[in-house]
Amino acid sequence: MQRLFAPQPLGKLTPANRLVFPPIKTAYGTPKGDVTEQHLTFYRQIAQNGPGLLIIEPVSVTAQGKEHPKQVCVHLPESADELKKITTVIHSQDRLACLHLNHAGAAANPKATGGPPKAPAAITCPTTGASSEPLTEPEIDAIVEGYRSAAGKAVYAGFDAIEIQCGHGYLVSQFLNGKINQRSDAYGQNRLLFAQRVIEAVKAGAPQLTLIMRISGSEMSPEFGIAPDDLAPLLKTAGELGIHAVHVGMGSACFSPPWYFHHASLPEKPQMDALAWVRKQTDLPLIAAGRMGHGNRAIQLIGEQLADFIALGRPLIADPDLIDKWRSGTVDQVNQCAYCLQGCLHRVKNGQPIGCNVNPEIGRPPLEKTDQPLTVLVAGGGPAGMSAALYLSRRGHRVTLAEKDDQLGGQFNLAWQAPGKEKMRAGLNHLTKAVKASSAAVLTDQAVDAARVAENKPDLLVWATGAKQNIPEIQGLDSQSSMTAVDYFSEKKSVNGPRVLVIGAGRTGIEIAERLGVQGLDVTATKRTDPIGSMMEMITKKLTLMRIDQMQNVTLMPHTAVKAFESDRVVVEKDGETLYLDPFDTVILASGMLSAPGPDPEIEKSVATIEVIGDANQVMDIYTAVHAGYELALKY
Numbered sequence: 001m002q003r004l005f006a007p008q009p010l011g012k013l014t015p016a017n018r019l020v021f022p023p024i025k026t027a028y029g030t031p032k033g034d035v036t037e038q039h040l041t042f043y044r045q046i047a048q049n050g051p052g053l054l055i056i057e058p059v060s061v062t063a064q065g066k067e068h069p070k071q072v073c074v075h076l077p078e079s080a081d082e083l084k085k086i087t088t089v090i091h092s093q094d095r096l097a098c099l100h101l102n103h104a105g106a107a108a109n110p111k112a113t114g115g116p117p118k119a120p121a122a123i124t125c126p127t128t129g130a131s132s133e134p135l136t137e138p139e140i141d142a143i144v145e146g147y148r149s150a151a152g153k154a155v156y157a158g159f160d161a162i163e164i165q166c167g168h169g170y171l172v173s174q175f176l177n178g179k180i181n182q183r184s185d186a187y188g189q190n191r192l193l194f195a196q197r198v199i200e201a202v203k204a205g206a207p208q209l210t211l212i213m214r215i216s217g218s219e220m221s222p223e224f225g226i227a228p229d230d231l232a233p234l235l236k237t238a239g240e241l242g243i244h245a246v247h248v249g250m251g252s253a254c255f256s257p258p259w260y261f262h263h264a265s266l267p268e269k270p271q272m273d274a275l276a277w278v279r280k281q282t283d284l285p286l287i288a289a290g291r292m293g294h295g296n297r298a299i300q301l302i303g304e305q306l307a308d309f310i311a312l313g314r315p316l317i318a319d320p321d322l323i324d325k326w327r328s329g330t331v332d333q334v335n336q337c338a339y340c341l342q343g344c345l346h347r348v349k350n351g352q353p354i355g356c357n358v359n360p361e362i363g364r365p366p367l368e369k370t371d372q373p374l375t376v377l378v379a380g381g382g383p384a385g386m387s388a389a390l391y392l393s394r395r396g397h398r399v400t401l402a403e404k405d406d407q408l409g410g411q412f413n414l415a416w417q418a419p420g421k422e423k424m425r426a427g428l429n430h431l432t433k434a435v436k437a438s439s440a441a442v443l444t445d446q447a448v449d450a451a452r453v454a455e456n457k458p459d460l461l462v463w464a465t466g467a468k469q470n471i472p473e474i475q476g477l478d479s480q481s482s483m484t485a486v487d488y489f490s491e492k493k494s495v496n497g498p499r500v501l502v503i504g505a506g507r508t509g510i511e512i513a514e515r516l517g518v519q520g521l522d523v524t525a526t527k528r529t530d531p532i533g534s535m536m537e538m539i540t541k542k543l544t545l546m547r548i549d550q551m552q553n554v555t556l557m558p559h560t561a562v563k564a565f566e567s568d569r570v571v572v573e574k575d576g577e578t579l580y581l582d583p584f585d586t587v588i589l590a591s592g593m594l595s596a597p598g599p600d601p602e603i604e605k606s607v608a609t610i611e612v613i614g615d616a617n618q619v620m621d622i623y624t625a626v627h628a629g630y631e632l633a634l635k636y
Contacts, residue, residue: 001295003302005327007052010285010309011210011244013160015052015096018302019323022247022289022311023055023100023163023214025068027348028363033073035082038353040089042363045320047093051312054090055098055163055212055247059083061146065103065171066112067253069351074101075146080153087158098161098212099154101202103143105171106132106180107253120174120181120188125254137185143171144197151205162206164243166195166234167215168260169225169252176234177226192233199241212287213238214247217274221255228277235281247287247311248278258539262290264339265420265543268297275306287311293318293337295326314344317356318427333433335359336426343623346537357623358427360387360630367633369396374636377402377458378440379448379599382410383622384614385464386431387629389440392462395633399440400456404447408432410466411615412622414489418511419518420543424622431626450602460636461607464629467593467615472503476565482587488512497521501570501584503562504528507536509590510544510556517554524581525590526560526572535621593619611635 005017028038047054059074060066073079083099090097106119110130117125118139119132135143147164154162166172174180175187175194187193202211215235219225238246250271251259258266271290278286288307292298293315301307315322319335326334335358343357356362374397378389381403389401407413409428416425436442446452453461469484471477483493485508498521502509505527513525527534533541548554557574564571570581595616604610613632614625 001299001326001329004295004298004310008308010053011161011212012208013053013096013210016094017052017323018309019051020247020287020309020311021046021051021054021316022249022313023058024313024317024344024354025071025348026057026354026363027068027070027351028353029070029072031069033071033076033079033082035072035085038363039072040085041365043086044089044093045362046316047090047095048320049324050093050095050316050320051323053096053098053161055100056086058100058102058165059150061101061103061150062143064113064115064118065105065108065143067104067107067109068348069109069112071112074099074150074153080156083153083157083159091158096160097158098163099150099157099159100163100165100214101147101150102165103146103171104253105174107170119171120183123174123180127254127257134183140187140194144201147198148201148205151202151209154209155206159209161210161212162202163212163214163247164198164202165214167219168249169216169219169254172198173216173219173226173252176230178230179224179227191230192237195234196241199243203242210244211242212245212247213243214249215278216250216252217248217278218250218270219252219256220250220259220270221252224255225252232281235278238282239284243284245285245287245309246278246282247289248275249289250274258543261341261345261539262339263341263539263543264291264423265540272306275301279306285309289313291339293322295331314339314356317344317354317362318359320362335430336423338421338423338427340421340424340537341539342537342621345539349538355623355627357626358430360627367391367394370636373397374459375457376400376460376462377448377453377456378462378464380410380464380466380614380616381405381408381442381444382464382466382614382625383412383431384466384616384625384628385410385462386435387626388462388464388613388632389442389629390431390435390438391630391633392636393438393440395636397636400443401435401440402443402446402448402452404445406445408435408442408444411486414486415622417489419514419547420540421511448603450600450606453603453606458607459609461599461603461610462632463599463610463612463616464614465596465616467619468596469589470592470594471589472562472591474562474564477587480565480587481585482589485509485512485588485590488588495521495588496585499582499584500524500586500588501562501581502526502588502590504590504592505532505556505558506530506534506590506592510548512588512590513554513556514544514548514551517548517551520553523554524557524584525555526557526562528559528561532556532558595619
């Protein structure tokens with residue numbers, strides 16, 4: 001592990017260690033593209049005792065190449081002064097700062113640019129749904145000039161390095177890609193020309209800075225992704241062009257987002273194969289990016305000479321102290337990223353600032369001690385209750401957490417059992433250990449009733465008792481062998497087969513359907529109103545539905561309501577038409593959750609202040625529950 005912490009030359013620089021923070025979109029910016037205080041807090045958290053080099057979030061060299069309405073800008077007159085705020089923060093922590101330059105091309109977001117995307121040729125990006133227009137040569141010249149200008153601003157702003165995005169299906173990659181670039185002019189006859197001009201422009205604008213080239217080891221899209229033969233010439237000439245290192249990710253923003261964002265459920269072998277291929281193309285130092293949050297994997301890549309530096313992105317968002325914990329050997333204390341994309345990508349795509357399911361403190365100022373400590377009783381040891389107990393105790397309140405079951409976790413204990421979510425268990429374990437290690441008194445097998453409230457005499461009662469299953473009113477349901485989704489995941493009841501009906505094909509329902517389908521059962525899942533997989537993070541949903549689509553024994557029925565169970569058939573209504581299904585051996589109710597009842601009147605009379613949080617207030621998700629506890633601590 002100590003090999004990660006020895007200084008290693010990177011071009012003209014020698015970072016403090018072999019760890020790099022990669023460019024991650026934060027959506028912390030203003031609509032104008034200015035840097036905010038949240039940016040500065042975020043980068044300070046990451047830089048403190050952190051990676052030797054921090055590559056800040058992508059900036060577009062022209063307004064037409066933006067991906068997000070709140071993306072930080074580099075093309076405006078005031079951009080250099082704005083960006084200098086970030087380099088000042090990073091340098092204050094004795095770390096190096098790198099500016100990531102990009103133009104999204106066909107992947108640009110029309111909502112951010114105000115017009116159609118521009119690319120080497122007309123192409124539709126499935127991620128945005130927008131069709132691009134072919135770039136004219138004067139427009140290409142303007143983009144190249146944008147790179148030169150941005151490089152000059154990087155120098156003024158105090159950056160130590162510049163990274164040029166040449167992969168992930170963005171504009172440089174689009175020009176290199178023979179499947180996309182069908183131009184008949186010089187840029188089509190020599191598909192390397194645009195990349196060469198971009199690199200030359202950056203060198204001209206910032207001749208003294210270290211240059212890093214970002215690529216996809218594989219864009220993982222046989223139909224549209226760049227072929228190795230198109231990428232190899234760039235890698236083979238990178239050193240001659242002035243590049244000092246190659247940063248290797250995976251996937252394409254348009255055609256393979258799951259690989260671009262390294263979703264938890266994807267296999268590791270394609271990435272290892274891609275790194276091995278890149279290593280054969282160039283002797284330049286390699287930075288390996290994507291699901292590197294476990295130190296043994298980082299050490300393996302360096303030991304096998306597949307990487308010289310390791311990029312840690314989301315793992316540092318989940319735990320900014322990760323590197324310190326690796327260095328000190330306290331790996332068991334790391335708050336592990338589950339690569340679920342729920343708190344990070346899902347929020348940013350929806351226009352919200354980046355967050356994390358398991359770390360509500362990211363991008364937020366440190367919690368301060370209260371000068372008015374309260375006696376607090378927290379009812380419920382699920383994610384909301386544990387979060388409230390943890391952060392209220394850190395604020396200095398006298399906290400007791402009471403959970404009616406024999407273990408903490410609530411429905412968090414069940415969530416990680418769904419296919420592809422196994423890594424989420426680490427977040428539960430960390431939160432549980434953190435609560436038990438805090439100053440809060442933790443009680444299990446203890447429901448909060450009037451007697452418990454009378455004994456504790458709390459100034460504040462936090463009601464975090466979670467949710468219960470919604471049981472639909474369906475004629476004949478009581479005659480079926482049925483169970484709730486909670487019963488299923490907690491294994492309180494056994495599933496009889498071979499035919500299983502899942503009522504409610506939302507997030508939980510299709511997770512159950514897939515799990516049963518893998519076991520070989522004949523599964524039908526119905527959804528009455530919302531789309532299949534509602535409330536799921538988009539990439540997780542896409543991957544789940546792709547896997548289910550390969551299962552001939554799983555049938556999804558959207559816009560279908562179960563009306564009645566009869567002795568020899570099940571009556572359903574689909575799109576206004578009555579249909580009849582053969583009987584099922586087991587019925588699983590995944591038909592949504594309802595907030596658990598609030599405190600009874602006797603409790604309400606005896607406590608001055610009651611706060612209802614998490615699913616007990618409104619049924620949402622783990623992110624909302626964990627953050628509800630943190631926000632409550634800020635309030636008190």
